[in-house]
Amino acid sequence: MQHYDVAIIGGGPAGLTAAMTLSRSLRRVAVLESPADPRNAGSHGVHGILGLDGVSPAEYRSRAWSDLARYGMAELHETEAVDLVPDPRGGGFEVVTEDGGPFWARRVLLATGMTDIIPELEGFRECWGASIIHCPFCSGWENRERAWGVVTADPEFARKAPRAFAAWSDDVIVFTDGEAPAGDLGVETVTGRIRGLRHDGGDLRAVELDDGAVVERGTLLWQLDQRPVPLVSRLAKDRGLALREDCYVKTDGSCRTSVPGLYSAGDTITETQGAIESAASGSTAAFQIIEDETA
Template sequence: MSTSNYFEVIIVGGSYAGLSAALALGRSLRNVLIIDNGLPCNRQTPYSHNFITQDGREPGDVIAEAKAQVLKYSSVKMVNATAVKGEKLENGFQITTPEGEDYKCRKLIFATGVKDIIPNINGFSECWGISVIHCPYCHGYEFKGQKTGIMANGENAVHLASLVINLTKSLSILTTGKANFNESQIQKLEKHKIKIIETEIQEIDHESGHLKNVIFSDGRQLPLDALYAAIPFMQHSAIPASLGCEFTKGGHITTNSFHKTTTEGIFACGDCATMMRSVANAVSSGNFTGAIVNKELADEAF
């Protein structure tokens, strides 16, 4: 192992949270390595919203500018690779890439995000992040007043409906199976004239990712401009689990208020550690995590 492969901090994931953490650490002259494969989860989304000073910009442009700013700090390095293995060492950790390159560090930050599990519906993946969307705060304003659906059931559907009804009155819930609402929830949906459709979705009819119709298994079609979809996800990286990090019931890496995981020396920020999936939140959590890690390093050395 050469000294060039040793760092005070390794950040796995170089999107919004990871770059924000690196910026805080780089400005404190910490020797930092970012390992990133260049595949952020919002790469198909045309515009980033609800992020002050960056509202409406293309995500790729925001990332490119962020990388340029972060890598101006000479103590921060970045490699284009996927971290595939992690090991605990006596005084830190080792991360390995598919090329067999090993990197060691004292502190480890996971900013690896999550991977959405796309349902087996024709056209869904092509529309994901464009007109089939996950968040009213990130996308809702752009579809205000338009024909909108919610692909969810039970409490998830009611929660989304309560947020979206302020953006459009043309709203339907598509449960893709038997509806699961209690009497109180049904009354709320009826009060706001929200239709419930239980028929299974067969296909998303679209043009270059822009939704036109939802086609059901019985052949019926529902014209829509936007479809919110509450779909499951998985962690992008299996390394946190292999290093003993615990997870919440919802599937996120468990952290405390200082973004520390349950494994000493490991931190997590961004989408992998919170249900609040937004660029602004990722940047905020990354910035705070970088400051906390710097403080730990400072306390250990002072």
């Protein structure tokens, strides 16, 4: 069994930034990343990180591993972690993987991200990450000066949408996707259920409703429901990992979870899910791991 100072589950901005900080602190690190496409695979680019703005997610990972290779402390394992078994001898974890090859690590960082619940709508997957976006700060620039639709059943969010997104579009309407609005939202509102999306190669053209109506739009802001990845759900069920009511991993503000020696960073702990926020969270987790080791 291979031994590491830290096992990082997930190879996105949070996990890779933590791997860099730990590598430069001479910690031997295993980064476990599922060979399946990452959650942001459909994104046209990573934004907000100076010097890397606009690079594709694949290029971001390639550059990150090129940087990590200089230190020789981090190893990539393209496999999925399915369980963490606390070492009964007094510290550390056995990291169980889907291919059966276990690892042992003194500390583990969960940087798995979340699982988006994708609507089964014609055209959604083709547009997701390009003209259907989850975050205006991530993709608003690329969708500026287009007709926007905001898909939400949250009346407060709906009311502020035209002002909140005015920098990117002066034509913003709200789709409640079949939900009855709570009173007058003060914004143009479409209440019919969405049944499909018209697009040209992933470039949204219009929204089709159940009643046959077609509403022309160029961009949808759609913040999808999310659920934890299977590993996190299993740890919550079997290992005492505490989750918040909204299913994100509960931490103490320094990326420590309820399980001693287990940390969490990035999209697993917050709905604020930009690349730079995740990277900062990964750095915080790495510093806390090092501090806890020397306490």
